[in-house]
Amino acid sequence: MNFSLPSFFKKDSSQQIKRDHLPLRLFNSLSKIKETFEPIKPGTVHMYSCGPTVYDTAHIGNLRSYVVSDVLRRVLEYNGYTVKHVINITDVGHLTSDEDSGDDKMMIALKREGAPITLTEMKKVGNKYIKEFKEDLKDLNIKTPFAFPRASEHIEGQIAFIKTLEEKGYTYALKDGVYFNTNMFKGYGALGGITREEADTVSRIGKHEDKQNQRDFALWKFSTTKTPSGKDLGWKSPWGVGFPGWHIECSAMSTQYLGKQFDIHTGGIDHIAIHHNNEIAQTEGVTGKKFVNYWLHNAFITIENKRIGKSEGNAIYLRHLIDKGFPPFAYRYWLLTGHYRSPINFTWEALEGANSSLIKLHKQFLDLGSQNGKIDVSYQERFERFINDDLDTAQAVALLHELMGDESVNKKNKRVTILDMNRVLGIGFIESYKQMETILKGETKKVEVKEAPGAVQELLKEREVARSEEDWKTADTLRDKIAKKGFEVSDTDKGPELTKKQ
Ligand code: AMP
Ligand code: ZN
Numbered sequence: 427m428n429f430s431l432p433s434f435f436k437k438d439s440s441q442q443i444k445r446d447h448l449p450l451r452l453f454n455s456l457s458k459i460k461e462t463f464e465p466i467k468p469g470t471v472h473m474y475s476c477g478p479t480v481y482d483t484a485h486i487g488n489l490r491s492y493v494v495s496d497v498l499r500r501v502l503e504y505n506g507y508t509v510k511h512v513i514n515i516t517d518v519g520h521l522t523s524d525e526d527s528g529d530d531k532m533m534i535a536l537k538r539e540g541a542p543i544t545l546t547e548m549k550k551v552g553n554k555y556i557k558e559f560k561e562d563l564k565d566l567n568i569k570t571p572f573a574f575p576r577a578s579e580h581i582e583g584q585i586a587f588i589k590t591l592e593e594k595g596y597t598y599a600l601k602d603g604v605y606f607n608t609n610m611f612k613g614y615g616a617l618g619g620i621t622r623e624e625a626d627t628v629s630r631i632g633k634h635e636d637k638q639n640q641r642d643f644a645l646w647k648f649s650t651t652k653t654p655s656g657k658d659l660g661w662k663s664p665w666g667v668g669f670p671g672w673h674i675e676c677s678a679m680s681t682q683y684l685g686k687q688f689d690i691h692t693g694g695i696d697h698i699a700i701h702h703n704n705e706i707a708q709t710e711g712v713t714g715k716k717f718v719n720y721w722l723h724n725a726f727i728t729i730e731n732k733r734i735g736k737s738e739g740n741a742i743y744l745r746h747l748i749d750k751g752f753p754p755f756a757y758r759y760w761l762l763t764g765h766y767r768s769p770i771n772f773t774w775e776a777l778e779g780a781n782s783s784l785i786k787l788h789k790q791f792l793d794l795g796s797q798n799g800k801i802d803v804s805y806q807e808r809f810e811r812f813i814n815d816d817l818d819t820a821q822a823v824a825l826l827h828e829l830m831g832d833e834s835v836n837k838k839n840k841r842v843t844i845l846d847m848n849r850v851l852g853i854g855f856i857e858s859y860k861q862m863e864t865i866l867k868g869e870t871k872k873v874e875v876k877e878a879p880g881a882v883q884e885l886l887k888e889r890e891v892a893r894s895e896e897d898w899k900t901a902d903t904l905r906d907k908i909a910k911k912g913f914e915v916s917d918t919d920k921g922p923e924l925t926k927k928q
Pocket of ligand 1: 479728
């Protein structure tokens with residue numbers, strides 16, 4: 427019988443079946459449609475992700491942005507590209523409002539930490555949160571980017587950028603700083619998200635009386651703060667001592683590291699309307715070329731359906747998850763079970779569910795032994811179809827479960843196919859065993875009652891009532907219910923204590 431393989435399969439000389447890659451399609455916020463990805467330079471992708479403002483610990487919502495850019499990078503690598511990825515560090519100039527009003531977030535950190543207001547102290551505060559951020563990235567198995575450029579270490583480049591904009595007539599000076607004149611830039615707001623009328627309405631909150639147009643934005647802000655020695659806080663510039671505006675750092679640093687034009691820019695959806703429209707205006711104003719070809723934006727994580735924030739008092743950090751006995755992989759896995767463009771609501775119950783599911787996968791993986799066979803091309807092709815469809819990790823994870831349970835695939839082939847999928851999913855089957863090891867060994871960890879999930883606390887309360895009424899049968903039933911949620915109760919003189927099976 428004459429049997430021919432589908433076009434994406436071909437054989438190389440070693441008789442291993444190899445495939446041409448399926449097209450990678452990404453949703454581009456510029457065109458608002460899924461487009462087939464084509465790099466500027468064949469085989470290479472230059473990609474920039476807006477990084478954290480290091481005035482505080484990044485919360486689990488912020489961290490979604492970097493898990494998403496990591497998955498994107500891995501998908502690109504899976505497709506055979508070499509990726510140069512840059513994540514910037516904002517350690518100056520980001521005001522509490524995107525509208526050029528409010529305090530500099532770094533200054534807020536200095537005041538909160540009781541530190542003297544100097545550039546050296548600002549740097550120190552930044553160092554502290556950069557260290558935490560990098561630890562979080564490592565724990566979440568996020569690949570290290572090519573560079574983490576810091577805004578405060580690229581002031582000259584930002585000044586040069588503003589000078590060129592000035593020479594080209596895009597700027598005007600006011601008493602508090604130098605501004606970008608958006609009327610001078612044809613096509614301002616290409617990413618959408620905000621209309622001129624809306625910009626005016628939004629800006630009324632912190633309306634800047636002197637701006638020619640409320641959507642104009644600061645490129646350089648003059649210092650209004652004195653250091654303890656009586657000097658103006660900030661950097662010298664042709665316009666006076668002060669600070670770069672927040673948006674300019676991303677234009678200056680991305681083009682310095684990745685070129686005047688590059689392939690992909692990522693960030694959270696909150697950046698579309700102002701920050702990214704402004705980045706485009708500044709950069710294209712300087713270079714006269716299209717800045718970025720593909721803009722990808724992740725939707726937000728909410729907690730109890732509310733925005734995450736310090737002021738909301740609901741911020742949860744990766745350290746909280748670890749303290750409660752969850753491996754960071756569980757959070758990564760939970761994120762992957764949703765699509766990056768869908769908002770997801772975080773609950774402890776959902777994380778608990780993701781953790782159980784991940785542990786099950788790891789146990790199943792261990793049962794496969796340690797020998798590798800051949801990749802199952804049918805599963806591999808389906809996997810690639812999902813991830814290349816705008817990073818559909820939810821379907822890819824479902825497929826991983828399907829493969830785990832598929833008895834028609836032998837153990838060795840299954841193992842190597844799963845490892846191939848793990849190149850993109852990065853959920854720890856091979857690369858970071860430490861996190862999962864303790865969990866798989868079934869070690870336990872003490873958990874404060876008040877730190878346990880709400881449902882467990884409720885069951886515990888009911889059990890205490892049953893015990894006080896000497897209703898031992900109900901107390902035992904409740905103990906079993908608590909155990910099903912992964913916690914063991916022991917009764918001590920000081921009250922019930924909880925341990926959690928890792
Ligand atoms: P920031 O440190 O505020 O500049 O934010 C760092 C990154 O986190 C940016 O890409 C934001 O768009 C993103 N971000 C902020 N809050 C959330 C959230 N709740 N969910 C997902 N991404 C977020
Ligand atoms: Zn940025």
